[in-house]
Amino acid sequence: MPEGVEIEIYRRGAEAAVGRSIASVEAPDEWFLKGGLTPAEVTAAVTGRTVVAARARGKLLVLDLDDDTRVGLRFGMTGRLIVDDNASIDYLEYSSTRNDPAWDRFVLNFEDGGDLRLRDPRRLGGVSLDPDEDALGVDAFVIKPKQVRDRVAVGEVPLKARLLDQSRIAGVGNLIADETLWRAGLDPVRAAGSLTDDEVKKLVRHLRKVLADFLRDGGSHTGRLQPARVRGGLCPKDGTALLRREIGGRTTYSCAHHQR
DNA sequence: CTCGACTCCTGTTAGC
DNA sequence: TGCTAACAGGAGTCGA
Structure with missing residues (x-):
């Protein structure tokens, strides 16, 4: 399951997103957005922005954007990160071995045509804006x-x-x-x-x-x-x-x- | 502040 | 074969 080790592996995968601009957002699961965040708000906050860094702190993956907005990604026990159709991890204990796009809870589409997907069957992960990293x-x-x-x-x-x-x-x-x-x-x-x-x-x-x-x-x-x-x-x-x-x-x- | 109990989520699997 | 119930754990909340 995603613990610090998996998050570090995801972070390395997310390095592929650094330097790329976000053209659109898919947030089909409002429950997956944390802290009262709405699909409209997260869309407005990140569309047009460029990813400048991917950082890991504990089980939190943070994408830094060029206007200092921070996107916090959590993976629960079954969440995976897929960048440009490349999953950094294929197997997760306690997760499904199937690979169903219906489990994509949050997607960043880049202007160059690629994307970053958070695929989480059991919906225990989540996405937040400007997460409180100091609480960790x-x-x-x-x-x-x-x-x-x-x-x-x-x-x-x-x-x-x-x-x-x-x-x-x-x-x-x-x-x-x-x-x-x-x-x-x-x-x-x-x-x-x-x-x-x-x-x-x-x-x-x-x-x-x-x-x-x-x-x-x-x-x-x-x-x-x-x-x-x-x-x-x-x-x-x-x-x-x-x-x-x-x-x-x-x-x-x-x-x-x-x-x- | 600390800490345990409880709740949420759903795919998988054991068992009838 | 088909169904149900138990199980998994990260994280947030609540009450003592």
């Missing part, structure tokens, strides 16, 4: 150990829930969180503030490696834990029956043996 924490790709210690590894909230809190660290979704904690040998229900300095360092080290691995391998579904994230799954490290719990409101798989 430091992006997981660049967060430093000290920032993790100060903003993530604090309080009595379960560690897993903390990692999913986008205001503290942006871009970690359910699969990245489970894989990171599994590799780091940390129990997802541990109080976030209970980690020692060494455990914080270990957490950051594994997070960075997980992000790099997932980026290299093409998405957040490519983890070593992933095949075992099913009912009755066994830990790929030691064969122990995995625990399946709901933590932070999300299905969480972890190993009772080596995650402490």
